[in-house]
Amino acid sequence: MRKMIKLFRLVFLTIFTVFLISCTKNNDINNTSRKNISLILRTSYGYHWGTIKMGAYAAAREFNVDIDYTSPYDEDDVNEQINLVNQAIEKKVDALILGVSDYEALSESIERAYKQGIPVIVVDSEVDTEKVNSCILTNNYEAGKKAGDVLADIIGKEGKVGIINYDKEDRNAQLREEGLISAIKKYPEVKVAAKEYCFSDMKQAYNLAKKMLSENPDIDAIVALNEVASEGVAQAVDEMKLKGSVKVMAFNSTFQEIDYMDKGIIQATIVQNPFNMGYLSVKYALDSIEKKEIDKRIYIDSRVIYRDNMYLPENQKLLFPFIK
Amino acid sequence: MSQRLFKYLKNSFMGIINSFRIKSIQFIITVSFMFITTLAMVFVGTTIYNRISNLAEQNAFINTRQIIDQVNLNLDYYLRSMLETSNYLDNIIYYNESIPNEKLTEQMNVVLNSRKDIVTLAVFSSEGELVAGVPPFKVKNTVDITEQDWFKVPLQEPANLFFSSPHVQNLFEGQHNWVVSLSRQVTFNKDGKKVKGVLLVDMNFNVIDQLCQKVSLGKRGYIYIIDSKGNIVYHPQQQLINIGLKRENIEEVLEHVFGRYIDNFGGEERLVTIQTVNYSRWRIVGIAYMDEIVGIKKDIGNYVLWISALGMLIVISISAFISAKISKPIKQLEKSMKLVEEGQFDINIDVKGEAEVAQLSKTFNLMVTRIRQLMKQIVHEQEAKRISEINALQAQINPHFLYNTLDSIVWMAEHEKSEDVITMVTALAKLFRISISRGKNIITVREELEHAKNYLVIQKKRYKNKFEFEIEAQGEVLDLKTPKLILQPIIENAIYHGIEYMVDKGFIKVSVSIADGKLLYQVMDNGLGMEPEVLNNLLINEPKSKKGSGVGVKNVHERIQLYFGREYGLQIESELEEGTNVKIWLPIVRDENPEGLLHEKNDKAV
Numbered sequence: 001m002r003k004m005i006k007l008f009r010l011v012f013l014t015i016f017t018v019f020l021i022s023c024t025k026n027n028d029i030n031n032t033s034r035k036n037i038s039l040i041l042r043t044s045y046g047y048h049w050g051t052i053k054m055g056a057y058a059a060a061r062e063f064n065v066d067i068d069y070t071s072p073y074d075e076d077d078v079n080e081q082i083n084l085v086n087q088a089i090e091k092k093v094d095a096l097i098l099g100v101s102d103y104e105a106l107s108e109s110i111e112r113a114y115k116q117g118i119p120v121i122v123v124d125s126e127v128d129t130e131k132v133n134s135c136i137l138t139n140n141y142e143a144g145k146k147a148g149d150v151l152a153d154i155i156g157k158e159g160k161v162g163i164i165n166y167d168k169e170d171r172n173a174q175l176r177e178e179g180l181i182s183a184i185k186k187y188p189e190v191k192v193a194a195k196e197y198c199f200s201d202m203k204q205a206y207n208l209a210k211k212m213l214s215e216n217p218d219i220d221a222i223v224a225l226n227e228v229a230s231e232g233v234a235q236a237v238d239e240m241k242l243k244g245s246v247k248v249m250a251f252n253s254t255f256q257e258i259d260y261m262d263k264g265i266i267q268a269t270i271v272q273n274p275f276n277m278g279y280l281s282v283k284y285a286l287d288s289i290e291k292k293e294i295d296k297r298i299y300i301d302s303r304v305i306y307r308d309n310m311y312l313p314e315n316q317k318l319l320f321p322f323i324k
Numbered sequence: 325m326s327q328r329l330f331k332y333l334k335n336s337f338m339g340i341i342n343s344f345r346i347k348s349i350q351f352i353i354t355v356s357f358m359f360i361t362t363l364a365m366v367f368v369g370t371t372i373y374n375r376i377s378n379l380a381e382q383n384a385f386i387n388t389r390q391i392i393d394q395v396n397l398n399l400d401y402y403l404r405s406m407l408e409t410s411n412y413l414d415n416i417i418y419y420n421e422s423i424p425n426e427k428l429t430e431q432m433n434v435v436l437n438s439r440k441d442i443v444t445l446a447v448f449s450s451e452g453e454l455v456a457g458v459p460p461f462k463v464k465n466t467v468d469i470t471e472q473d474w475f476k477v478p479l480q481e482p483a484n485l486f487f488s489s490p491h492v493q494n495l496f497e498g499q500h501n502w503v504v505s506l507s508r509q510v511t512f513n514k515d516g517k518k519v520k521g522v523l524l525v526d527m528n529f530n531v532i533d534q535l536c537q538k539v540s541l542g543k544r545g546y547i548y549i550i551d552s553k554g555n556i557v558y559h560p561q562q563q564l565i566n567i568g569l570k571r572e573n574i575e576e577v578l579e580h581v582f583g584r585y586i587d588n589f590g591g592e593e594r595l596v597t598i599q600t601v602n603y604s605r606w607r608i609v610g611i612a613y614m615d616e617i618v619g620i621k622k623d624i625g626n627y628v629l630w631i632s633a634l635g636m637l638i639v640i641s642i643s644a645f646i647s648a649k650i651s652k653p654i655k656q657l658e659k660s661m662k663l664v665e666e667g668q669f670d671i672n673i674d675v676k677g678e679a680e681v682a683q684l685s686k687t688f689n690l691m692v693t694r695i696r697q698l699m700k701q702i703v704h705e706q707e708a709k710r711i712s713e714i715n716a717l718q719a720q721i722n723p724h725f726l727y728n729t730l731d732s733i734v735w736m737a738e739h740e741k742s743e744d745v746i747t748m749v750t751a752l753a754k755l756f757r758i759s760i761s762r763g764k765n766i767i768t769v770r771e772e773l774e775h776a777k778n779y780l781v782i783q784k785k786r787y788k789n790k791f792e793f794e795i796e797a798q799g800e801v802l803d804l805k806t807p808k809l810i811l812q813p814i815i816e817n818a819i820y821h822g823i824e825y826m827v828d829k830g831f832i833k834v835s836v837s838i839a840d841g842k843l844l845y846q847v848m849d850n851g852l853g854m855e856p857e858v859l860n861n862l863l864i865n866e867p868k869s870k871k872g873s874g875v876g877v878k879n880v881h882e883r884i885q886l887y888f889g890r891e892y893g894l895q896i897e898s899e900l901e902e903g904t905n906v907k908i909w910l911p912i913v914r915d916e917n918p919e920g921l922l923h924e925k926n927d928k929a930v
Contacts, residue, residue, distance in 0.1 A: 058560070062561065064543050262466070273567055275563040275567075311494045314566060320500055321563055
């Protein structure tokens with residue numbers, strides 16, 4: 001009889017333990033099921049990257065995931081970014097979203113993450129490796145082409161144009177320029193009078209534009225291929241009182257640019273959709289974690305906004321994504 | 325109906341049990357418990373699950389509703405304060421002597437500074453000209469105010485207030501704020517005349533945005549706001565909607581002013597809760613994802629399942645324990661009964677277990693004890709009966725022998741052989757004295773030998789000295805105890821079968837000694853001897869001839885064995901033409917209370 005009681009106690013204890021274990025295990029599952037995605041961008045500053053970040057956070061909220069955001073202190077500090085990526089790999093995050101500072105330098109780290117089974121999504125610009133799950137980019141070539149078409153339109157399909165690009169080495173800059181040139185070539189009456197690189201320095205852009213305008217007084221329009229270049233060019237045209245006679249085709253939509261649009265100095269601008277990029281990067285990172293098939297390359301459309309239609313409700317929302 | 329169901333259940337249940345062909349109590353109890361528990365657990369589990377999950381669902385609904393009501397309250401407060409501001413300004417403007425003047429601008433500035441959420445206050449004439457405004461922004465010359473809704477509508481409908489959707493205010497140079505505009509018709513004095521105009525109050529949209537952004541319904545749920553035409557006023561994922569990555573089912577929402585429904589949009593079930601804000605006719609739409617609510621239900625379901633399983637395990641182990649506890653003493657009882665069946669009666673069960681089983685064991689013990697007693701009694705009765713028969717037989721010796729002896733004495737008297745008559749009668753007298761010996765069955769060896777001697781004396785006379793005899797005894801054996809009249813039948817047998825038909829003179833020797841720790845009588849003759857088969861039958865079958873005393877050798881043998889056990893008794897060696905030697909083994913009994921005393925007492929009792 002005593003043996004029976006012993007046996008009974010043993011059985012009871014076993015059941016109780018199993019029960020407790022099952023309870024705690026349930027909790028564990030709830031905690032660990034929340035995915036942690038590391039978002040490492042080129043920089044925290046500026047309209048473009050800020051909006052990408054915002055889009056990523058919007059997606060994180062919708063899909064119920066955690067985002068671990070970092071970026072190098074200095075936009076061009078490639079080594080710092082490599083460090084951040086390596087740290088994220090060591091932390092064994094569930095996925096990695098990268099806005100790279102350099103086309104080649106990060107390839108090695110990215111390949112390491114890929115080897116360890118961490119999905120890598122690259123946003124905004126490409127990298128020199130195929131070992132990424134997806135690239136989400138503005139179709140810069142297309143954007144350039146659109147800019148070319150609009151430019152030709154503005155000047156009535158004939159005249160001289162100047163180009164101020166922001167970087168010789170940057171892949172996006174190259175693509176934009178290639179797109180632009182290919183569009184301009186369709187219009188035999190449109191000639192490229194000058195081409196300069198401002199290296200993302202507004203002062204430089206301003207000076208280059210001034211120089212270009214004084215050297216080529218017959219220029220009908222200048223196209224600037226990023227926001228810094230656009231602001232510089234607009235400032236130069238404004239100060240030289242060439243409003244109306246020299247049209248400006250801009251990229252992106254900073255407040256400065258919008259002011260210049262209000263003033264009528266900038267005629268049209270190509271607006272990218274960085275929010276969309278950020279949002280989709282998180283969405284596709286999740287899909288990759290779940291081993292769903294996704295496209296290797298996803299292009300986000302850019303849009304042309306003219307001075308006349310900038311206050312239409314749908315364009316307002318594109319031009320002023322931040323609520324102040 | 326329920327009876328039929330019960331019968332069906334019972335039948336199927338019994339069917340299952342029968343199919344197992346195990347009908348042990350333990351099995352039946354365990355299975356019954358299991359069956360009942362499972363039924364109970366399933367019933368209780370589903371009831372609890374339904375109740376709790378309903379409650380959880382209701383709670384989720386109520387929570388959503390409360391959150392949305394809260395948002396509504398805040399928005400209401402916010403819009404009302406705007407309205408009050410505009411009322412106040414309307415009043416000031418109406419009673420102002422001439423506009424524009426410094427006083428009005430100052431008063432407007434006070435209002436603007438007291439409210440951080442007001443971006444712009446401005447009064448426009450009916451031609452669209454800025455009459456007064458704070459802060460003093462420059463109106464863009466590119467904008468045609470008269471074409472804008474907030475300006476047109478109040479002039480057309482003077483009684484109504486106009487709430488715009490959130491938009492970027494593009495009236496002033498260098499200003500691109502997201503605002504909600506409230507506009508109304510006002511009347512003011514200009515050049516001594518009352519003229520119509522429009523008052524514009526721009527509120528920072530940021531306030532609404534922050535008000536709504538903090539709200540979350542569950543993990544992924546959110547709220548959004550649409551105006552009466554279905555334009556989205558606020559949406560946490562405004563940008564996604566702008567670029568068409570996300571859509572809301574606005575058509576269906578527009579059909580409701582208040583309430584909630586569940587829709588299936590974008591492949592997901594969502595709980596949509598709608599509330600309409602006063603003044604602006606905006607609608608607050610709360611979206612909660614059903615899978616989160618259902619997730620709670622699932623959690624509850626899992627929990628109930630676990631509890632049920634645990635309860636079932638516990639009940640099953642308890643039932644196994646109880647049934648084992650009940651059936652174990654029964655099994656023990658069964659084992660004991662089997663032993664009894666095999667003939668072991670010296671069994672006593674430990675009385676344990678439940679009252680019924682204890683009672684059963686007790687009764688069983690009583691029964692076995694009674695059987696044991698009865699068996700003993702039967703054995704004793706049988707033995708006693710045997711002994712009494714023997715005693716009776718013993719008594720029979722006397723008349724038969726007596727006639728023959730008396731015949732011989734008569735014959736001797738007729739032939740005047742008085743010496744012989746004296747010898748015979750003396751011997752006969754001694755013989756009977758010992759034979760009767762006051763009813764005692766146990767006598768001394770001395771007396772037994774005396775009895776044998778007298779018998780031999782009488783027989784020798786009767787057979788006309790056809791044989792000689794000798795009695796030999798060691799002195800130490802004479803006082804030992806012995807059953808009486810055991811030598812006489814042996815001697816009788818020796819005479820009738822050994823000596824009587826002999827040609828030569830016979831010889832009988834009777835001796836007593838102690839051998840191998842036993843008392844040994846030996847009766848030896850030199851007579852004809854016996855054939856082996858006769859010898860073998862001698863101790864097993866009754867002799868067929870009734871010659872002699874009638875008390876056979878076998879009787880003596882049985883008597884000794886009855887008294888003293890199987891290791892004692894007769895042992896006969898015989899050889900044809902050589903003679904026979906009968907050995908009688910007896911225990912050595914010295915005092916008056918030998919083993920045989922019990923038998924003696926029983927003899928007396930019978």
